[in-house]
Amino acid sequence: MKVNGVPVTPPDPDARLLDYLRDDLGLIGAKEGCGMGECGSCTVLMDGVPVCSCLVLVCQAEDADVTTVEGLRRTALQEAFVTGQAVQCGFCIAGMVVSASALLAEHPDPTDEQIRAGLEGNLCRCTGYGAIVRAVREAAR
Amino acid sequence: MSPHPRTAAEVDRLDPARALLAGGTDLLVRRRAGHQGGPLADVSRLRDAPAPVRRLSDGSIWLSALAPLSVIDRELGGKLPGLRAAIACFASGQIRNRATLGGNLANASPAADGVPPLVVAGAVLRLRGPAGRREIPVTEFATGPGRTRLAPGEWIENIDVPPQPAHAGFRKIAGRRALAISIVSLAWTWDRGPGGALTGVRLAAGAVAPVVVRCPGAEAALEGRAPTPDVVAAAVAALGHDISPISDLRASAGYRRAALAGALTEALTPALTEAPARRNT
Numbered sequence: 001m002k003v004n005g006v007p008v009t010p011p012d013p014d015a016r017l018l019d020y021l022r023d024d025l026g027l028i029g030a031k032e033g034c035g036m037g038e039c040g041s042c043t044v045l046m047d048g049v050p051v052c053s054c055l056v057l058v059c060q061a062e063d064a065d066v067t068t069v070e071g072l073r074r075t076a077l078q079e080a081f082v083t084g085q086a087v088q089c090g091f092c093i094a095g096m097v098v099s100a101s102a103l104l105a106e107h108p109d110p111t112d113e114q115i116r117a118g119l120e121g122n123l124c125r126c127t128g129y130g131a132i133v134r135a136v137r138e139a140a141r
Numbered sequence: 142m143s144p145h146p147r148t149a150a151e152v153d154r155l156d157p158a159r160a161l162l163a164g165g166t167d168l169l170v171r172r173r174a175g176h177q178g179g180p181l182a183d184v185s186r187l188r189d190a191p192a193p194v195r196r197l198s199d200g201s202i203w204l205s206a207l208a209p210l211s212v213i214d215r216e217l218g219g220k221l222p223g224l225r226a227a228i229a230c231f232a233s234g235q236i237r238n239r240a241t242l243g244g245n246l247a248n249a250s251p252a253a254d255g256v257p258p259l260v261v262a263g264a265v266l267r268l269r270g271p272a273g274r275r276e277i278p279v280t281e282f283a284t285g286p287g288r289t290r291l292a293p294g295e296w297i298e299n300i301d302v303p304p305q306p307a308h309a310g311f312r313k314i315a316g317r318r319a320l321a322i323s324i325v326s327l328a329w330t331w332d333r334g335p336g337g338a339l340t341g342v343r344l345a346a347g348a349v350a351p352v353v354v355r356c357p358g359a360e361a362a363l364e365g366r367a368p369t370p371d372v373v374a375a376a377v378a379a380l381g382h383d384i385s386p387i388s389d390l391r392a393s394a395g396y397r398r399a400a401l402a403g404a405l406t407e408a409l410t411p412a413l414t415e416a417p418a419r420r421n422t
Contacts, residue, residue, distance in 0.1 A: 013145075014181075016169075037236055038320050049211070049238045055169045056239065057162070059145055060185050062235045099234070120319035121233025 001061050003027070004071030013059035018042045020058050020094045029094040033123070041123030043095035044068050050102045050121070059093055063139055066140035069094040077139040084135035088126030102138045109140050145183045148321045149298065153271055155182050157294030161317075162237035163207055165249050168230070172291070182258050184296070191299050195243025196220075200304035206297040210255070213242065213363050221302060221327050223258040223309035229315045230254065249283040250322075252348040256283075257328035258311050260345035260353050263303045269411040272297030283352040306332040308412070312404040316391070323348045324392040325403040333411075337367040339412065344405070349384035349397055356383035360404065368412045376409070 001008055001027060010020050021027045021044070030053050033039035037052040044053045045067040062109060072078070078099055080086070087093050103110060103118030110118065115136045116129075124132060146152045152161070159182040162168055171177045184207060202220060204213055214237070231237055231254050236264035245255035246266065256279070264279045271294045283289050291297075309330040315321035324417035326347035334340040342363045344356040358379035361393070366372045367388045386397035 031287065035173055037232070038165055040235060043235055050235045051238050052166075052235045054173075055165050055236075057165065057169070057181075057183065059183050060162070060165070063186070102234075118234065121235040132413075 001058075001064055003066045004068060005065075010058045013057070013062070015058045015064070016054055017044070017046075017056040017061050021053060021066075026069045027070050030098075031091055031094060034089065038123070039092070040095040040119075041092050042101060043098045043122065044096055045098060045102060048082060048102070048105070050099050052121075067098075069098050072097065075101075075139070076106065077101055077136070080135040080139035081124035081132070084099070084131055084138055086127060086131040086135035088124075091123055092124045092126075096124065096132055099138070103136070104140060112137065143233040144284050145186075147186070147188050149187055149269065150159060152182070152184055153269060153294070154297060155294065157181075161247075161296055163241045163244045164236075164241040166236050167244060169372055170409070189264075197272055200267070202302045204242060204300040206246070207240050207241055210240050210242065211237040217263065221258070221305065221309070223261065223311045223330060224255070224302075226311035227254045227258045227313070227326075227328065230311075230318065230340060235367060236320075242300055246279070246282060246297055246300075246393070247289060247291065249285070249287050249289045249352070251350060251352055252282075252323040253287055253353065254311075254313060254323055254347065254354045257326055257347045258309070259300060259302070260355060261309070261328045261330045261343040262305055264303075265301045266297050267299040267301060267356075268295050269298050274353055276301075280355065285351045306330045308332065310408055312408060314400045314404060322391065323405065325349055325386070325397050325401045326377075327401060328409060329405075329408050331363070333412070334365070337412075339363045339368055340365065344380075344383075345381075346401055347382055348391075349386040349401055351385075354384065356380055358383045363409075368409050370413070373409050373413065380405055 031041040033041035035054045037055045042053040043050050048066045099122050107114050115133050159180045162181045162183045191205040191209050193205045193212045195203040210228045242255050245253045259279045263275050311328045312321050313326045315323050329344045331339045331342045342360045347353045359376045362376040364380040386394040388394045
């Protein structure tokens with residue numbers, strides 16, 4: 001497995017990917033919200049596509065390239081979240097940014113509908129999503 | 142959890158007590174809740190896993206039971222629009238990147254969104270296991286919520302979908318668009334015959350009976366008829382006798398009946414506007 005481009009050898013193949021990233025590697029960007037695949041706070045990229053790291057076991061990612069929010073280059077996307085005040089408590093934001101980065105990789109100039117669909121698996125209980133959608137739209141410009 | 146099988150033959154030889162872990166989007170949730178605590182075997186990375194979508198020369202399509210839904214969706218292109226519509230409203234992007242049709246079928250939820258399109262398509266499941274291979278129509282696979290005809294150690298490798306009629310679709314009604322379990326769902330296929338008559342009508346409904354069910358009464362009310370408003374009303378009335386919904390935390394039985402009637406009416410509306418009978422009204 002590679003995590004953010006670095007080869008790693010996880011000690012426990014049966015651990016959840018989320019726990020390995022946070023507890024063993026100290027990559028605490030991905031958060032455990034629900035632990036059931038419903039909130040998206042633990043979203044990481046696995047071979048380029050967003051997955052909930054709470055629902056992947058380490059052994060299932062054995063050959064995968066995993067990218068966490070820490071591994072994303074600091075880009076216009078993160079800047080847009082900050083300048084657009086798209087962050088309130090921040091718990092969901094790492095997952096939002098990871099999902100949004102995958103969305104922009106697939107749709108460099110997304111419609112609002114595509115943005116909302118791309119973020120459908122990420123819940124935010126603070127912002128009401130408006131500022132987040134605007135930030136992604138801004139980043140695409 | 143080791144050993145992890147890397148070939149289908151190794152899966153066949155596993156201890157039948159091991160639960161098979163594919164996408165894990167249901168199994169790992171149940172495990173976290175303290176259910177299904179026994180040993181697992183990861184089947185998500187078999188070297189000889191079937192191709193996600195294989196198009197045969199006779200027009201049928203083989204779907205891998207082990208491929209993520211998002212891959213199936215992408216590789217189907219314009220084929221199986223009913224299944225693609227179901228995948229489009231299945232949970233979320235993150236879940237679709239992991240969840241499999243095999244898992245959706247084997248969980249045997251009456252609300253499984255992947256199943257009604259396979260039921261109307263007349264899909265056949267190719268199973269394999271310690272006792273060899275066999276086929277079973279998807280309509281006979283689930284026997285109740287969470288119960289299937291899988292024998293110990295048996296698993297789903299492929300889903301064979303025969304050539305399909307021209308029209309197919311899927312409608313889900315749920316509390317929200319993403320990450321919601323269906324309150325009701327409806328899948329349909331049909332062709333149009335002379336005079337706009339509907340032929341080969343198949344309907345399947347989810348979350349209105351212990352398993353996903355075909356709707357023979359409503360199908361018979363539509364078969365061979367051009368879909369006039371009267372025909373649609375008769376089909377909706379017949380649909381009520383095809384289903385046995387319950388009230389639960391998501392909706393009442395009455396709501397389910399009304400929502401499914403609305404879904405069928407909506408499904409037929411494009412056909413209605415095309416029908417010759419409609420042009421004279």
